[in-house]
Amino acid sequence: MAQYPERKWYSGMLSTEDWWAVWIAVGFFMISLLNIWGIDLVGWMTYPTKWVFNPPEGGKGAISQAFYALGKKYSVSAKGFYKGLGWWSVIWSYVIFGTALTIGAAFMKWNVKRFVGGFTIIYFLTIAIWFIGHHAFIAATKVNMHKYGLNFALNLGGGGSFILALIVGLIIGNFFKGFAKYLSEAAKPEWYIKTAIVTLGVKLGYLPIKLSAFSQKLGKQAADLTFDLFVAGAAATVVAYLIFWPGVYVISRKIFKLPRKTAAVLGSGISICGVSAAVATGGAVRAKPVVSIMVSALVVVWAVIELIILPGFFTHVWPGTKDPLVAGASMGMAVKTDGADAAAGELLDEFMRTKIEIETNGAVKWPEGIITASAVMTKVWIDMFIGIWAFVLALVWVYKFERRPGERVPASEVWHRFPKFVIGYFFCWFFLLAIYFGPGQGGAPEAMPFLKTVKAGAVPVEKGMRKLFFMLTFLSLGIITDFKKLKEAQFGKMVWVYFVALFGFIIPVAIIIGYLFHHGMTLPNIAQYMK
Amino acid sequence: MAEVTTEEKKETQPGTGSLSVDALEAEDVLAGAEEWSSTETWLVLGSFIAAIIALFIGLLVVPTSVLH
Numbered sequence: 001m002a003q004y005p006e007r008k009w010y011s012g013m014l015s016t017e018d019w020w021a022v023w024i025a026v027g028f029f030m031i032s033l034l035n036i037w038g039i040d041l042v043g044w045m046t047y048p049t050k051w052v053f054n055p056p057e058g059g060k061g062a063i064s065q066a067f068y069a070l071g072k073k074y075s076v077s078a079k080g081f082y083k084g085l086g087w088w089s090v091i092w093s094y095v096i097f098g099t100a101l102t103i104g105a106a107f108m109k110w111n112v113k114r115f116v117g118g119f120t121i122i123y124f125l126t127i128a129i130w131f132i133g134h135h136a137f138i139a140a141t142k143v144n145m146h147k148y149g150l151n152f153a154l155n156l157g158g159g160g161s162f163i164l165a166l167i168v169g170l171i172i173g174n175f176f177k178g179f180a181k182y183l184s185e186a187a188k189p190e191w192y193i194k195t196a197i198v199t200l201g202v203k204l205g206y207l208p209i210k211l212s213a214f215s216q217k218l219g220k221q222a223a224d225l226t227f228d229l230f231v232a233g234a235a236a237t238v239v240a241y242l243i244f245w246p247g248v249y250v251i252s253r254k255i256f257k258l259p260r261k262t263a264a265v266l267g268s269g270i271s272i273c274g275v276s277a278a279v280a281t282g283g284a285v286r287a288k289p290v291v292s293i294m295v296s297a298l299v300v301v302w303a304v305i306e307l308i309i310l311p312g313f314f315t316h317v318w319p320g321t322k323d324p325l326v327a328g329a330s331m332g333m334a335v336k337t338d339g340a341d342a343a344a345g346e347l348l349d350e351f352m353r354t355k356i357e358i359e360t361n362g363a364v365k366w367p368e369g370i371i372t373a374s375a376v377m378t379k380v381w382i383d384m385f386i387g388i389w390a391f392v393l394a395l396v397w398v399y400k401f402e403r404r405p406g407e408r409v410p411a412s413e414v415w416h417r418f419p420k421f422v423i424g425y426f427f428c429w430f431f432l433l434a435i436y437f438g439p440g441q442g443g444a445p446e447a448m449p450f451l452k453t454v455k456a457g458a459v460p461v462e463k464g465m466r467k468l469f470f471m472l473t474f475l476s477l478g479i480i481t482d483f484k485k486l487k488e489a490q491f492g493k494m495v496w497v498y499f500v501a502l503f504g505f506i507i508p509v510a511i512i513i514g515y516l517f518h519h520g521m522t523l524p525n526i527a528q529y530m531k
Numbered sequence: 532m533a534e535v536t537t538e539e540k541k542e543t544q545p546g547t548g549s550l551s552v553d554a555l556e557a558e559d560v561l562a563g564a565e566e567w568s569s570t571e572t573w574l575v576l577g578s579f580i581a582a583i584i585a586l587f588i589g590l591l592v593v594p595t596s597v598l599h
Binding site: 228231232235236238239242243245246249250253254257258259260261262287288290291294396400401493494513515516517518519520521 | 586
């Protein structure tokens, strides 16, 4: 029986979450570029804004405008039409995103009927939470709360909605298990976050364009910063992972006396990117399926705990606003699973930007998304490393530990383990950079009318679609997280290995390496350009 | 007999990339640790040494590192 089945390089293109994240996000991105020719087909994407029950005279926050179509603000060719959508943009987004996701679900051979039912509930629950989370009492800061007639606000920014979504998801997942099970067909945090990460590529590519509208120099600074993150993230990830895996392996073997295969799977699950790494390593070393399943379950639960603790710790304890990108990069290396990491990065982004604005009384404002990008940048490099490491482990197990005669490990395994959504992320990023440096003339004033049309398409995708998919991720992550699993006796030892390895080894090492490669990196201040 | 069949089935279904396998008993996967072998020492040390080399090169090459 062949351990490694023959697979074509293109296998899975229509049947895996990874690829469907690419098709959906890149699809909407390409459609958004039609704006260059005056056709705006993405301005319907919905977005919330802060609201209060009784807006002050001449102030902001009417409930009737709590959701709007992004085309209302950014469209060049159809502003009038999208202005009229208002709350209807919620329905437009449901129908169009729902259709795209359902097509993906059908190709992946999921239960379409249950997916549509589950997605409908998850979507509208998400919108309700997003709406509540944008009440000015939760989302406003002390810098802008007076515009809404408030004298006190929680200062949570957009992060309040994420926390709320996670809490609601956890309540459903832990107290309404029948309901959670029904929703499970559509509660797919990994799919949603991979889609969001591809749109984060749009965000990165769009940043120089956005800042060029303020000044050409600022746009160039943003382009340079994203490249710096790209290089620093790669170096930090390689170093961190080469330390993480053997460290956790030794802890598992020497302190907790676990068998080799279990230690290897745990090493990858705790060190790298959780579920996919555990599964890849399980396959490479031929561990029993139960090992990968147990580690994967633990990874999800611990990732949610990290997601709850780390953004607040990094923002309010250390390093705070002095080194926001050290915090982001460390988060990317410490929080397992793409979903929890990107979600934690987004939360950190919101917390840090809110904090710096409060600390400086509005004199410093950072563009959103860069701190999230620093967390995701390390994670995507780790994701790419999974395939290589699984390949190395397969070689060691096949040729050293078990000496399986006649068995061969094909190099193509590296490609099959490669996280395909990363391709979409880089594609969107570099495509927009090519536009920025090409016809966009590096943000030159004479190219601004052209760049404005690019912006009209990019903003709904990098802002509306990305945030919506983050919200779907937070809610879904909560729904599938069952804390009871930690109590189950059979997990006992693994829970402790995970705890010791994570807090005693992974997080401290991640912070040190994040510091070594990102210390002193600064974010551009856009306060003077904002209203 | 049935138990043996299940066990055999699990033995022949190594990590396939699917998390839908319904066998969820911990049994022996946490017990029966083998003796530490020289290959493991080689694997662990090799990884640490590679990390140190990568760290050294990275700190020198990456423009945002603390060395710059």
